Amino acid sequence: MSEQEHHPEHSGESLTIMRVDPILDTGIVVTSTAQRPDGRLEDRHSAYHDNISPPLNWTNVPDVKAWAIIVEDPDAPQELPFIHWMIWNIRGEVTALPEGLANDGELVSPQSAVQGRNGMGGHGWFGPRPPAGHGVHRYYFQVFALNDTIPMGPDTPHNELLNALKARTIAKGEMMATYEAPTEQ
Template structure:
């Protein structure tokens, strides 16, 4: 791991700006996270760039789930958005690996994926600049009391406003990733 610490964005992560209805937290886990806390290479944009599997604990009366993944260590004003997905079926307690990059998913049915900060839909894996040190990736999960009636071109700030009015509970998992030393 590099000793270099990246400059951070000045803006708070989405999860810090949403006050849930319940104090109960959601526990978020992934088999993609290595014992040292890092995200496996296959999920990074330096390698296979596939979305990692996520699991979360149950929350009563959930109608839908939303996921936002951000990197606050990106050298820019706002955290880098790696993934936005919402309207994941409420009865699910996770998403599978490799969900694809379509704006509207068939599986899990009804899921909408917004644009990441590279301009594509769905997951864009970690790709911190070479020599920039370790970056942190926050996998934020929101339990919602209703669907979000917004399309895939919804920007994060509008999704945030929808989350503020619908979040029953929230939770997060943080994983790290550092650029490979050789390409």
């Protein structure tokens, strides 16, 4: 394993997607134009730079009523994966999010979407900010197709959202991006 691939001290907990069993075996393909061919997320999406949410696209599945997305970093030097984003109740006909969503608990666009608290305590996206010298971190963009909306507000803790996902997930998919702290601050 090269130094580039080394993931020092990281969470021992499973990612959300590993703890949710979907109704269907159908996978969701998740992509982003903000991800370079080498897998790295563009700088403007990191908390070292502009800290704006990246655009996302995903494939549709039958009978979806709503979507949920959780972005986690299992390489964070803490007990649980670091939560970078939790957003749910994205309407079923939507299969993409634009770049730069507002960091509000309840969104006007996409209509009816709710954003939970990230690992820094704010609502919405908090971009990658791995500690300097900690190596490359992996960021899992996990998309869940749901058979119903989730009647929970923006202050819902991750574990409660996880339980709601377990009860409603039709299909799931993920995209893994990477990011490393800049060498110069």
